[in-house]
Amino acid sequence: MRWVRFATGNGAVYGIVEGDAVQEVEGDPFAGYQPAGRRHKLADIRFLIPVVPGTFYAAGLNYREHVIAVADKLGVAPKLPKAADIGYRANNSLIAHGDTIVIPADATERVQYEGEVVAVIGRKTRNIGAADALSCVLGYTIGNDLSERSWQGEDNTLWRAKNTDTFAPMGPWIETEFDIARARTRVRVNGKETIDFATADMVFDIPTYISRISRYVTLYPGDVIWMGTDGSGPNLKHGDVVEIDITGIGTLRNPIVREGAA
Amino acid sequence: MRWVRFATGNGAVYGIVEGDAVQEVEGDPFAGYQPAGRRHKLADIRFLIPVVPGTFYAAGLNYREHVIAVADKLGVAPKLPKAADIGYRANNSLIAHGDTIVIPADATERVQYEGEVVAVIGRKTRNIGAADALSCVLGYTIGNDLSERSWQGEDNTLWRAKNTDTFAPMGPWIETEFDIARARTRVRVNGKETIDFATADMVFDIPTYISRISRYVTLYPGDVIWMGTDGSGPNLKHGDVVEIDITGIGTLRNPIVREGAA
Numbered sequence: 229m230r231w232v233r234f235a236t237g238n239g240a241v242y243g244i245v246e247g248d249a250v251q252e253v254e255g256d257p258f259a260g261y262q263p264a265g266r267r268h269k270l271a272d273i274r275f276l277i278p279v280v281p282g283t284f285y286a287a288g289l290n291y292r293e294h295v296i297a298v299a300d301k302l303g304v305a306p307k308l309p310k311a312a313d314i315g316y317r318a319n320n321s322l323i324a325h326g327d328t329i330v331i332p333a334d335a336t337e338r339v340q341y342e343g344e345v346v347a348v349i350g351r352k353t354r355n356i357g358a359a360d361a362l363s364c365v366l367g368y369t370i371g372n373d374l375s376e377r378s379w380q381g382e383d384n385t386l387w388r389a390k391n392t393d394t395f396a397p398m399g400p401w402i403e404t405e406f407d408i409a410r411a412r413t414r415v416r417v418n419g420k421e422t423i424d425f426a427t428a429d430m431v432f433d434i435p436t437y438i439s440r441i442s443r444y445v446t447l448y449p450g451d452v453i454w455m456g457t458d459g460s461g462p463n464l465k466h467g468d469v470v471e472i473d474i475t476g477i478g479t480l481r482n483p484i485v486r487e488g489a490a
Numbered sequence: 491m492r493w494v495r496f497a498t499g500n501g502a503v504y505g506i507v508e509g510d511a512v513q514e515v516e517g518d519p520f521a522g523y524q525p526a527g528r529r530h531k532l533a534d535i536r537f538l539i540p541v542v543p544g545t546f547y548a549a550g551l552n553y554r555e556h557v558i559a560v561a562d563k564l565g566v567a568p569k570l571p572k573a574a575d576i577g578y579r580a581n582n583s584l585i586a587h588g589d590t591i592v593i594p595a596d597a598t599e600r601v602q603y604e605g606e607v608v609a610v611i612g613r614k615t616r617n618i619g620a621a622d623a624l625s626c627v628l629g630y631t632i633g634n635d636l637s638e639r640s641w642q643g644e645d646n647t648l649w650r651a652k653n654t655d656t657f658a659p660m661g662p663w664i665e666t667e668f669d670i671a672r673a674r675t676r677v678r679v680n681g682k683e684t685i686d687f688a689t690a691d692m693v694f695d696i697p698t699y700i701s702r703i704s705r706y707v708t709l710y711p712g713d714v715i716w717m718g719t720d721g722s723g724p725n726l727k728h729g730d731v732v733e734i735d736i737t738g739i740g741t742l743r744n745p746i747v748r749e750g751a752a
Contacts, residue, residue, distance in 0.1 A: 282582075283580045313646040313650075315646075315647045316579075318545045318578060319545050320544075320545060320707050320708050320709075321707075332705075383573070384550070384571055384573070384575040385550075385575045385576065387578075387706075388706040388707070391707060441649070444594055444654040444655065445580070445583075445654065447582075448582065
């Protein structure tokens with residue numbers, strides 16, 4: 229099942245994607261819903277982020293080639309994480325499928341995508357074992373963890389390197405039937421594929437993260453966990469379009485502008 | 491004006507503290523309110539966190555003696571921050587005035603308080619100068635940034651060192667008339683004062699943080715910015731009570747238990 233969140237004259241609503249149509253519902257996939265009796269063309273809706281998270285978690289370095297690539301860019305030795313220590317991103321940075329990524333005027337040219345699978349928590353969870361951990365996941369969506377590499381290297385935190393407004397596109401929807409073992413993550417810039425990796429090829433997998441987090445931290449419905457990315461990407465510039473495609477979920481597409489460049 | 495949030499049979503509501511009474515309102519201090527016509531004894535209410543933040547910001551190292559003390563504990567050289575680079579905490583860790591701090595069973599004995607003044611954002615703000623920055627602040631509250639120092643030193647992130655459930659008491663209310671220049675932050679453990687410092691003695695002040703954040707990041711009503719702490723504190727143990735007092739705001743008081751110790 230595909231849960232999409234979109235804008236109407238009455239505010240944000242959820243719907244279920246059925247082919248090229250969307251069945252609007254009253255309520256939401258977390259607390260419960262019923263059909264609203266309204267049907268929309270998928271092509272006509274204005275996408276919103278599929279959920280406003282209570283907490284926005286991010287695994288950070290979680291694929292081998294990416295760890296090596298980032299270390300190389302920062303001029304330090306690569307170091308694989310020893311444990312599934314989660315990090316955080318901020319809601320201000322979230323934008324929906326189709327929305328425009330805005331690179332600040334004073335950013336360097338080193339702004340790069342990171343294509344990530346995102347687990348969306350469906351129910352309140354504390355102290356869950358890895359074997360059962362996926363039972364608290366409602367479904368999966370796609371994230372683009374935009375990163376300004378000079379700020380990532382220089383600042384004390386990742387606050388503007390990764391949390392600048394519009395730097396976290398998420399969507400287009402939440403897919404509940406995702407099979408990560410068969411999935412590949414592919415990124416295209418202006419239609420040209422720039423990377424292709426096995427989505428499941430993580431240092432620590434999703435059950436490991438959820439189990440470890442939930443030992444100390446309560447997960448809530450609507451929390452999202454971005455699982456990291458592999459490899460590295462080219463610098464993105466004004467006028468580019470980035471698409472992140474994950475098998476079985478769909479495609480997250482966002483155009484890019486640079487502030488003051490239009 | 492003092493804004494308190496508390497639990498009723500109809501859910502969470504806001505009220506205005508007037509001496510030993512609370513005037514309940516309909517609405518909230520961010521979007522607007524009107525008197526509900528119900529009055530409560532302050533002593534009778536069950537406090538809730540004064541706001542559920544959209545984003546929970548934390549300045550981290552922002553007082554000189556604390557920078558030196560933390561570096562000493564971690565066995566590294568002290569390094570004052572070069573810029574007002576903000577960090578993040580997570581909503582799961584928030585508890586209200588009076589709620590119990592729970593130290594996980596496997597935490598070391600090195601769990602310590604950090605008494606902090608907290609700025610609560612009142613309106614949507616982007617690109618504000620330092621001279622005007624305080625105009626977007628609704629008021630101030632108190633935070634206790636509990637920290638497990640061994641996890642802080644060993645983990646890749648601060649996720650469990652500072653974001654374990656119950657590790658972020660915040661309250662008791664939002665004071666809109668706070669004069670930081672005259673304020674002192676005092677912490678008491680079991681009634682005995684353990685630290686006393688000038689609340690305003692920060693490396694980077696609140697206007698500097700807000701101005702810098704808002705250059706890249708939109709601040710929203712209800713966002714909170716925890717401003718860091720000075721000095722260092724003793725290890726806290728099962729049965730202790732921590733009180734953080736900031737002149738002109740009030741006192742945030744929380745008892746402590748250790749999981750499995752009762």
